Amino acid sequence: MSFFEHLGELRKRIAWSLAFVFVFFLVSWAFVGKLYYWLSLPVLKFMTPGPGGEAKLAFTSLAEPFMMYIKVAFISALFAASPFIFHQLWLFIAPALFAKEKKWLVPFVMATTFFFVLGGAFGYFVVFPLACKFFLNVGKDFTAIITINDYFSLAFRVLFGIAAIFELPVLVFLLAKLRIVSARFLLRYFKYAIVAIFILAAVITPTPDMITQTLFAVPMILLYLLSILIARLVNPGKKEEE
Numbered sequence: 001m002s003f004f005e006h007l008g009e010l011r012k013r014i015a016w017s018l019a020f021v022f023v024f025f026l027v028s029w030a031f032v033g034k035l036y037y038w039l040s041l042p043v044l045k046f047m048t049p050g051p052g053g054e055a056k057l058a059f060t061s062l063a064e065p066f067m068m069y070i071k072v073a074f075i076s077a078l079f080a081a082s083p084f085i086f087h088q089l090w091l092f093i094a095p096a097l098f099a100k101e102k103k104w105l106v107p108f109v110m111a112t113t114f115f116f117v118l119g120g121a122f123g124y125f126v127v128f129p130l131a132c133k134f135f136l137n138v139g140k141d142f143t144a145i146i147t148i149n150d151y152f153s154l155a156f157r158v159l160f161g162i163a164a165i166f167e168l169p170v171l172v173f174l175l176a177k178l179r180i181v182s183a184r185f186l187l188r189y190f191k192y193a194i195v196a197i198f199i200l201a202a203v204i205t206p207t208p209d210m211i212t213q214t215l216f217a218v219p220m221i222l223l224y225l226l227s228i229l230i231a232r233l234v235n236p237g238k239k240e241e242e
Helices: 003-029 032-044 064-080 082-096 101-138 148-165 168-177 183-188 190-204 210-234
Strands: none
Touching: 003 032, 003 064, 003 082, 032 064, 032 101, 032 148, 064 082, 064 101, 064 148, 082 101, 101 148, 101 168, 101 210, 148 190, 148 210, 168 210, 183 190, 183 210, 190 210
16 A cells, blocks of 8 residues: 555544544433543542532533533543444554454454453542542642542543553554564563653653552553563564564
8 A cells, every 4th residue: 555545544444433432422422420420439439528418529610511521421432432443443454464463353352442441440440549539638638629620631641541551461462473572572671661661650640749650650560561471472482583
């Protein structure tokens, strides 16, 4: 394919991906109230109840609640559409693969979707609640006024950042299959990977404190070690080619 043919193919796959996201966005909009409550639980359960007996997030502009609901529906739509998006990604790279490699379609879509959702779940159930609890405990001597815009911007960043990081084993599997990386290669650069992981954790984390960065970095290190094992299983006993 020529350069412009690649661009046309990429545009086609992006258009299909956006179409799937739009469809799931409309579905999510029908349940956006329940989705909002579910996504706000990591911080609401640690906040002090207000005058009405329940904790609530705040907003500072008239249109902010509407924009927040759009963010909530968009977050839900991206996770729901992830299998279809990964399928479009596969269709984009499939022409460059051999016939036997094209048989990886179903495992690729299943694995990428699994690790993407697993990363989002890990961020929602583990990392985000711990971060919320820590910061609210630090500010317990003050009145917390958390706006819905700030909260969901942070939630979007954390959930999708961790979900993307959890794709590392799938990426390493593909690179190992294509003989681009090996277990020996990953082990050789392990100490550099640790430094890169903490730099990446500092970029993704909402604040520059070491506790939150460590919460991000530890699962990333475990994923790197899992990737070494995967590379070893993909090419057992193979010597690295210089």
